[in-house]
Amino acid sequence: MSDSSPYLPTPAALSAVRDETPDIKTFRVQPEQVFDYRPGQFVMLSLWGFGEAPFSIASSRSDGDTMDFSIKRVGGFTEQMHLLQPGDEVGVRGPFGNGFDVEPARGANLVFVAGGIGLAPLRALIHEVLSRRQDFGQIVLLYGARTPADLVYRDELDRLRSRSDLRVQLTVDLGDGKWTGHVGVVPELIKKAPEDFTRWTAFVCGPPIMIRFTVQALLARGLEPGRIVTTLERQMQCGLGKCGHCYIGGKLVCADGPVFTWQQLQEMGAEP
Amino acid sequence: MGNAKTNMPEYFLKADDLQALLSALMASARVIAPVRSDWEEVLFEPIVNGEQATFEYENAVVSPKDFLLPQTEVLARYRRVGKSYQVEAPIEAPPQVIAGIRSCDLSAVQIWDEAIGSGEYPDPYYLARRRGTTFISIACPTVFENHFCAVLDTGPTLQSGFDLHLTAIEGGYAAQVGSDAGLRLVTEQCRFFRPSAPSELQQREQAARDAVAQFAARFDIAAVQRALSSGADLDAIGDAASRCQDCGGCLFVCPTCTCFDVRDYPTGENTGERLRTWDTCAYAGFTRMAGGANPSASRDVRVRRRLMHKLVYRLESEGLLGCVGCGRCIAACLGNISLVDLLARLGGQEKSRVG
Numbered sequence: 125m126s127d128s129s130p131y132l133p134t135p136a137a138l139s140a141v142r143d144e145t146p147d148i149k150t151f152r153v154q155p156e157q158v159f160d161y162r163p164g165q166f167v168m169l170s171l172w173g174f175g176e177a178p179f180s181i182a183s184s185r186s187d188g189d190t191m192d193f194s195i196k197r198v199g200g201f202t203e204q205m206h207l208l209q210p211g212d213e214v215g216v217r218g219p220f221g222n223g224f225d226v227e228p229a230r231g232a233n234l235v236f237v238a239g240g241i242g243l244a245p246l247r248a249l250i251h252e253v254l255s256r257r258q259d260f261g262q263i264v265l266l267y268g269a270r271t272p273a274d275l276v277y278r279d280e281l282d283r284l285r286s287r288s289d290l291r292v293q294l295t296v297d298l299g300d301g302k303w304t305g306h307v308g309v310v311p312e313l314i315k316k317a318p319e320d321f322t323r324w325t326a327f328v329c330g331p332p333i334m335i336r337f338t339v340q341a342l343l344a345r346g347l348e349p350g351r352i353v354t355t356l357e358r359q360m361q362c363g364l365g366k367c368g369h370c371y372i373g374g375k376l377v378c379a380d381g382p383v384f385t386w387q388q389l390q391e392m393g394a395e396p
Numbered sequence: 397m398g399n400a401k402t403n404m405p406e407y408f409l410k411a412d413d414l415q416a417l418l419s420a421l422m423a424s425a426r427v428i429a430p431v432r433s434d435w436e437e438v439l440f441e442p443i444v445n446g447e448q449a450t451f452e453y454e455n456a457v458v459s460p461k462d463f464l465l466p467q468t469e470v471l472a473r474y475r476r477v478g479k480s481y482q483v484e485a486p487i488e489a490p491p492q493v494i495a496g497i498r499s500c501d502l503s504a505v506q507i508w509d510e511a512i513g514s515g516e517y518p519d520p521y522y523l524a525r526r527r528g529t530t531f532i533s534i535a536c537p538t539v540f541e542n543h544f545c546a547v548l549d550t551g552p553t554l555q556s557g558f559d560l561h562l563t564a565i566e567g568g569y570a571a572q573v574g575s576d577a578g579l580r581l582v583t584e585q586c587r588f589f590r591p592s593a594p595s596e597l598q599q600r601e602q603a604a605r606d607a608v609a610q611f612a613a614r615f616d617i618a619a620v621q622r623a624l625s626s627g628a629d630l631d632a633i634g635d636a637a638s639r640c641q642d643c644g645g646c647l648f649v650c651p652t653c654t655c656f657d658v659r660d661y662p663t664g665e666n667t668g669e670r671l672r673t674w675d676t677c678a679y680a681g682f683t684r685m686a687g688g689a690n691p692s693a694s695r696d697v698r699v700r701r702r703l704m705h706k707l708v709y710r711l712e713s714e715g716l717l718g719c720v721g722c723g724r725c726i727a728a729c730l731g732n733i734s735l736v737d738l739l740a741r742l743g744g745q746e747k748s749r750v751g
Contacts, residue, residue, distance in 0.1 A: 129520055131658075177686065202686060212479060213481065358691070359683055359685050361656075365517065366511070366515075367656050367675070369683060371683070374708065
């Protein structure tokens with residue numbers, strides 16, 4: 125018997141569970157052994173008896189020793205996660221993947237573009253960037269969801285909107301009676317933005333189709349493919365670069381990604 | 397574990413003594429050898445007597461991969477206690493000898509070493525078995541049906557990778573030692589071995605030359621790689637995809653495939669196992685995500701990807717071709733897709749002779 129298996133997760137207690145939308149909850153966990161991680165990295169969350177699934181870390185190490193995961197109920201594992209209560213135990217393996225590298229963007233203007241639950245990995249990066257706000261120029265966050273009820277982190281978005289050192293704009297595909305904001309898909313916000321995005325760095329995350337149209341809109345506004353950074357979802361099963369499920373071209377999303385520039389994806393002949 | 401040893405000694409083993417040698421090895425290790433079943437199939441199996449083993453065979457239906465990378469293995473066992481879990485990882489590896497492994501299958505072991513046994517997270521389950529395994533390989537005397545190892549330099553005989561490598565010659569086998577473990581085996585079982593005579597070395601070399609000479613050059617692997625890497629639509633891929641039945645058979649018999657699935661299986665109300673099981677990129681579900689998005693939903697994409705992974709990407713990431721030319725995928729295919737024909741077509745050559 126050995127405890128050196130990279131497949132054994134670290135036990136972690138759920139310290140808080142928050143409803144974000146009708147089908148998304150944010151789970152705050154406290155791993156028994158705290159580990160360092162970068163924004164954009166992911167972990168395998170483990171529920172004994174139900175298996176494991178990959179989730180990007182929605183918090184930044186600058187937030188403290190706990191980790192946040194925003195999880196949409198879409199299948200067996202996530203349904204089980206949604207049944208958990210504070211005090212329940214999960215397992216955490218990781219962190220895995222490359223994560224975002226903001227150093228090349230130091231001093232640059234940043235635009236974050238997120239769709240739906242795609243705001244989760246960008247939230248980690250936004251926390252990191254705001255913890256050293258002086259290192260960056262202008263910051264814009266463009267975020268959209270299907271309906272107002274599907275927007276995540278509403279309180280936090282309100283706080284961000286009240287800040288004077290960044291611009292936040294929200295949109296929904298379909299408004300409700302109370303929604304007075306923008307209605308339309310996220311790429312429209314890019315087309316209408318007053319900023320000259322030419323030398324900006326963009327961080328994009330959302331469903332594959334949203335990423336494709338967002339990148340087209342960013343390219344049309346003059347951003348360079350090497351400065352458009354996205355993070356991809358795949359069916360990671362091991363996180364260790366072994367199981368093969370997350371292949372993209374000749375690379376593995378778990379080891380070589382999940383963060384790629386648009387230029388890298390084009391060179392790999394890969395789709396988001 | 398066999399690294400190339402250039403000046404290792406060579407021995408002669410009498411044909412009648414090979415089964416007795418295997419019986420003697422059973423005193424200290426599990427011995428796995430090719431066994432002919434009642435249905436005339438040859439399969440690698442643990443034996444209890446050397447006489448069960450056969451060395452008069454083309455190749456086993458499947459490679460002995462299962463004994464190093466089991467089709468299903470337990471990664472962890474868990475027991476729920478209150479709100480917590482007691483967990484253990486059973487990493488167990490009794491010593492074993494795999495005898496009668498052909499050159500193609502032994503070449504696949506190098507791929508497992510790179511893909512599973514190396515990297516940032518070397519797999520401890522595999523490495524424990526690998527370190528406890530001794531390989532006695534056997535050179536192929538002739539070209540067997542569907543085999544194309546000589547084109548890929550993975551046979552019919554080998555220079556390295558083995559602990560002991562046997563080549564049939566007059567009256568018995570020339571036995572080349574390839575590692576310290578092989579040398580130890582010969583030393584401990586010295587009653588079965590005597591140093592080779594110069595004429596026996598010559599016979600062994602001649603046998604290897606004779607075997608290679610029987611292989612026709614069927615395709616140009618560099619031309620195949622160029623065609624696949626071009627990104628162009630290829631009729632040969634489309635035709636293969638149209639005949640593929642999504643059964644995954646080609647990949648389950650492939651000695652080089654190492655992809656797997658991880659799932660939990662409860663064994664009781666509070667207990668269960670986390671299992672690793674072979675999986676294949678031929679299945680549409682291999683890349684399907686929760687929520688339904690699937691970057692490889694089309695069969696054309698999957699067929700191309702399979703070839704790219706084996707013939708281009710593995711060379712880039714692991715320095716080895718992901719095909720060893722064993723031809724098992726051809727025998728397994730329900731859609732009669734011949735990898736040899738497919739590669740010949742991709743390489744721009746005439747439809748090849750097979751076998």
